[in-house]
Amino acid sequence: MPPDLTRLYYEDLNVGDEHQSTGRTVTETDVVGFAGLSGDFNNMHIDEEFAKKTVFGTRVAHGLCVLSIASGLWFTMPRLATVAFMGLEDWRFSGAVKFGDTIHITRKLVEQKEHKRPNMGFLTFEVNVHNQNGDVVQKGKWVILVQRKEAS
Numbered sequence: 005m006p007p008d009l010t011r012l013y014y015e016d017l018n019v020g021d022e023h024q025s026t027g028r029t030v031t032e033t034d035v036v037g038f039a040g041l042s043g044d045f046n047n048m049h050i051d052e053e054f055a056k057k058t059v060f061g062t063r064v065a066h067g068l069c070v071l072s073i074a075s076g077l078w079f080t081m082p083r084l085a086t087v088a089f090m091g092l093e094d095w096r097f098s099g100a101v102k103f104g105d106t107i108h109i110t111r112k113l114v115e116q117k118e119h120k121r122p123n124m125g126f127l128t129f130e131v132n133v134h135n136q137n138g139d140v141v142q143k144g145k146w147v148i149l150v151q152r153k154e155a156s
Contacts, residue, residue, distance in 0.1 A: 085151035095144035
């Protein structure tokens, strides 16, 4: 069966609308790959013996690695007619993600704002990254520029 290609436009959403993604388990391979890609070889992420002596007691995923995985999970929720990802607002790393943790994201539309061009508008979502226990490990707002429906 082909994937659902339905896209939600600016007018299809209302402040307060909420969605939840599927889950994704964060693996050692994810973290090692991210370390290679980013060049961030901090011992907290790659050295188990060092990490055992930290507050976490084991290696943890890079915060930006988790954020990157979260951005992919975005696409398991109802699709938006996205023009561009405009940025993060007040993004916080509030908990560690260990190898083997499963994360998912929730989003809630908190603001719709007109754009100077009439064929698009800004949507601001409150986004939370949750682990398998329901704890919020990252949170903040994502601003997305979305297409508007064609004028009839």
